[in-house]
Amino acid sequence: MSVLQTEGLAVGYGERVVVDGVNLEALKGQFICLLGPNGSGKSTILRCLAGLLSPLKGSVYLKGDVLYRLEPKDLSRIMAVVLTDRLSPGLVTVFDVAAMGRYPYTNFFGHFSEDDRRKTWEALRLVNAHDLAERYFSELSDGEKQKVLLARALVQEPEVIVLDEPTTHLDVKHRLEVMEILRELTKEKGITVILSLHEIDLALKSCETALLVKNGKILAYGPPEVVLDEEMVTTLYDINSAHFSLCLGGMELVNNGGPMVYVLAGAGSGAPLYRFLNKCGFSIMTGVLHENDVDYHVGKALGARVIGEKAFEEISDRSFSKAALLSNQVPYIVESDYPVGSFNRRNADLARHILAQGKVIYSLRGREGARRLYGDGAAGMVFFPDFNSLGKRLKDLSREQQAGGE
Amino acid sequence: MRAHDNKINTLPLPFLFALFGLLLLVFVILNITLGSVQISLSEIWKSLLHKGDPVFQTVVMEIRFPRAVAAVFGGAALAVSGLLLQIFFRNPIADPYVLGVSSGATLLVAIVSLSGFAMGMRSVSPYLLSAAALIGALGVVALIVILAGKLKNVVTLLVVGMMIGFMCSAGTSFLIAFAEKEQVHSFTLWTLGSFSGFCWDEAAVLAIGGAVLLIASYLLCKPLNALLLGEDYAQSMGVDIRTLRVVIVVISSVLTALVTAFAGPVAFIGLAAPHLARLTLGSSDNKVLIPAAILIGALITTLCDLAARLVFAPVELPISAVTSLFGGPIVIFLLLKRKTSL
Numbered sequence: 001m002s003v004l005q006t007e008g009l010a011v012g013y014g015e016r017v018v019v020d021g022v023n024l025e026a027l028k029g030q031f032i033c034l035l036g037p038n039g040s041g042k043s044t045i046l047r048c049l050a051g052l053l054s055p056l057k058g059s060v061y062l063k064g065d066v067l068y069r070l071e072p073k074d075l076s077r078i079m080a081v082v083l084t085d086r087l088s089p090g091l092v093t094v095f096d097v098a099a100m101g102r103y104p105y106t107n108f109f110g111h112f113s114e115d116d117r118r119k120t121w122e123a124l125r126l127v128n129a130h131d132l133a134e135r136y137f138s139e140l141s142d143g144e145k146q147k148v149l150l151a152r153a154l155v156q157e158p159e160v161i162v163l164d165e166p167t168t169h170l171d172v173k174h175r176l177e178v179m180e181i182l183r184e185l186t187k188e189k190g191i192t193v194i195l196s197l198h199e200i201d202l203a204l205k206s207c208e209t210a211l212l213v214k215n216g217k218i219l220a221y222g223p224p225e226v227v228l229d230e231e232m233v234t235t236l237y238d239i240n241s242a243h244f245s246l247c248l249g250g251m252e253l254v255n256n257g258g259p260m261v262y263v264l265a266g267a268g269s270g271a272p273l274y275r276f277l278n279k280c281g282f283s284i285m286t287g288v289l290h291e292n293d294v295d296y297h298v299g300k301a302l303g304a305r306v307i308g309e310k311a312f313e314e315i316s317d318r319s320f321s322k323a324a325l326l327s328n329q330v331p332y333i334v335e336s337d338y339p340v341g342s343f344n345r346r347n348a349d350l351a352r353h354i355l356a357q358g359k360v361i362y363s364l365r366g367r368e369g370a371r372r373l374y375g376d377g378a379a380g381m382v383f384f385p386d387f388n389s390l391g392k393r394l395k396d397l398s399r400e401q402q403a404g405g406e
Numbered sequence: 407m408r409a410h411d412n413k414i415n416t417l418p419l420p421f422l423f424a425l426f427g428l429l430l431l432v433f434v435i436l437n438i439t440l441g442s443v444q445i446s447l448s449e450i451w452k453s454l455l456h457k458g459d460p461v462f463q464t465v466v467m468e469i470r471f472p473r474a475v476a477a478v479f480g481g482a483a484l485a486v487s488g489l490l491l492q493i494f495f496r497n498p499i500a501d502p503y504v505l506g507v508s509s510g511a512t513l514l515v516a517i518v519s520l521s522g523f524a525m526g527m528r529s530v531s532p533y534l535l536s537a538a539a540l541i542g543a544l545g546v547v548a549l550i551v552i553l554a555g556k557l558k559n560v561v562t563l564l565v566v567g568m569m570i571g572f573m574c575s576a577g578t579s580f581l582i583a584f585a586e587k588e589q590v591h592s593f594t595l596w597t598l599g600s601f602s603g604f605c606w607d608e609a610a611v612l613a614i615g616g617a618v619l620l621i622a623s624y625l626l627c628k629p630l631n632a633l634l635l636g637e638d639y640a641q642s643m644g645v646d647i648r649t650l651r652v653v654i655v656v657i658s659s660v661l662t663a664l665v666t667a668f669a670g671p672v673a674f675i676g677l678a679a680p681h682l683a684r685l686t687l688g689s690s691d692n693k694v695l696i697p698a699a700i701l702i703g704a705l706i707t708t709l710c711d712l713a714a715r716l717v718f719a720p721v722e723l724p725i726s727a728v729t730s731l732f733g734g735p736i737v738i739f740l741l742l743k744r745k746t747s748l
């Protein structure tokens with residue numbers, strides 16, 4: 001059953017239309033997320049959905065009724081909001097802030113019954129803020145405040161909660177906590193959650209439906225897995241310096257030029273190394289990596305040249321010779337501490353081949369491990385205990401080479 | 407635990423209220439006893455029963471009693487008016503005069519008392535002054551109420567109110583420039599406020615009007631509490647914001663207008679009493695804050711009126727001088743003791 005529905009909705013202020021043509025349908029217990037760059041009109045849409053702003057065109061229907069014709073009191077029993085305003089309510093305790101959510105249910109004098117009290121505590125416990133109940137709201141951190149405001153919304157016993165950027169200013173722990181609570185609400189209480197987010201990864205990982213807003217228009221509407229691909233994310237945010245990977249569910253900064261480094265990696269040991277070398281200003285070439293290896297996807301998203309192999313296949317002659325050829329043209333070879341097993345054992349052959357050409361491999365594997373794997377060939381390797389020392393050495397080398405070249 | 411770090415008192419609320427009430431009673435009695443003629447408690451009692459010395463009876467019943475009643479209700483009215491506007495504008499430095507109410511009153515009083523001679527008036531009766539002040543104040547209230555319904559947000563309303571205030575002050579300055587010296591002196595004393603010369607009629611208007619509006623503002627405590635989170639949240643919880651705006655502006659402005667009409671623009675009480683109430687109670691909950699502001703406003707005003715009369719007797723100080731001089735340090739002290747901001 002559709003709880004909230006819009007038809008040809010245009011939102012804005014006065015004469016100015018901010019977003020036009022908003023058609024969305026929120027079902028019971030659905031988790032809907034608005035994505036878009038700053039200033040695209042996400043907040044304006046949300047304010048309109050919450051009844052804080054009347055629509056310029058079209059309508060919003062709440063459970064079949066025209067939303068802005070509802071009495072404020074009736075509306076407040078169905079819909080609650082969490083806004084971005086920085087609040088300074090003065091000397092009000094956390095419990096009292098949450099308790100304000102009982103407003104639509106208490107009598108003229110705001111008399112608080114045992115039932116109201118119990119419901120307030122329940123909501124505070126649900127968001128893990130019951131320990132804060134006695135504190136003044138203004139003393140809390142941003143993350144704690146956000147949880148309390150969420151509790152306040154819950155105390156209102158709504159069927160729909162509208163949240164404007166609930167994760168902004170929060171640290172990782174609180175961000176995940178808030179999203180987790182919201183997801184539980186949709187699943188267990190059947191509350192419909194509509195929110196705006198800045199983090200694509202969070203949207204992808206928590207929402208069922210995404211509404212992409214840009215330049216006053218709705219770019220797409222549907223499950224994030226369907227509507228969010230690399231191209232759409234690039235259009236949505238106008239970013240050229242980063243790549244979005246649906247498989248990784250996040251963004252990677254794209255590598256743009258700089259001296260080439262060939263990286264031997266695998267089984268996830270490459271991902272942090274790529275990012276590190278990328279930040280140091282190197283371009284990356286890597287392989288041979290299997291297509292089911294996370295390094296493969298991170299490498300691709302970073303814009304590295306990846307020599308790939310089909311999943312669960314042994315490395316073919318074709319891939320091997322391609323890797324051998326390319327690694328030969330690159331000034332620096334680096335290897336991570338990747339494990340060698342039956343599928344990728346030819347990567348060890350590749351390393352031996354490179355060493356046999358008289359090239360140096362800068363290794364993070366450690367002397368002992370390398371000797372076991374490559375035998376005497378390991379003599380041609382230089383070892384580093386960590387990323388930092390490796391990065392420093394590579395930077396020095398490339399600087400020397402530049403100076404020599406001039 | 408940290409929970410109570412910022413509370414200045416740990417006394418239970420009923421005790422605090424009893425304390426405030428008792429102090430108020432003591433100050434009211436002192437106000438009636440002390441002065442150029444000392445009147446003992448038993449004399450006061452006799453006067454109340456119309457059995458006392460006729461001279462004392464006149465002093466008690468015709469001068470000091472109405473004056474004390476006026477100070478109690480005047481102080482309470484200003485305190486609540488200030489509290490309402492501080493919540494409404496979500497601004498700790500809002501006071502009853504931010505919307506230009508006193509400037510409107512002052513302008514009309516200036517017109518009557520400074521240019522009265524030009525219009526052929528020999529002297530200005532206090533009734534005329536009060537009527538002028540009331541008309542001026544209510545005129546500004548009417549203007550503000552009309553605007554309050556039209557303006558998008560309260561900050562705009564605040565600025566508009568201040569502008570109206572400045573315009574009225576400009577008119578007043580204009581009149582002062584062309585007025586005669588003696589008139590300016592008595593006019594200036596009026597602008598500093600005084601509870602002297604209150605007769606029963608005036609005190610009754612202030613007390614009855616004030617009491618009605620104070621009760622009305624207490625009835626608003628539920629939506630006022632919701633307003634602590636801002637207008638958007640209040641609206642989302644079912645508050646009819648447009649109506650509430652008008653009601654708050656009307657109640658607070660009429661409260662101020664009543665006091666200003668009879669006592670002139672008494673400074674500081676409306677700004678400081680709400681803060682003192684908040685700080686001593688350690689709470690912004692209007693259910694306790696409004697009664698506390700009423701008691702504290704009445705308390706400070708009676709105390710300051712007493713000081714104004716006695717300290718440099720027989721010269722009587724303007725009450726605004728006393729309120730600011732006494733109250734300022736107290737508010738600063740309380741703020742320093744507390745770590746969080748208002």
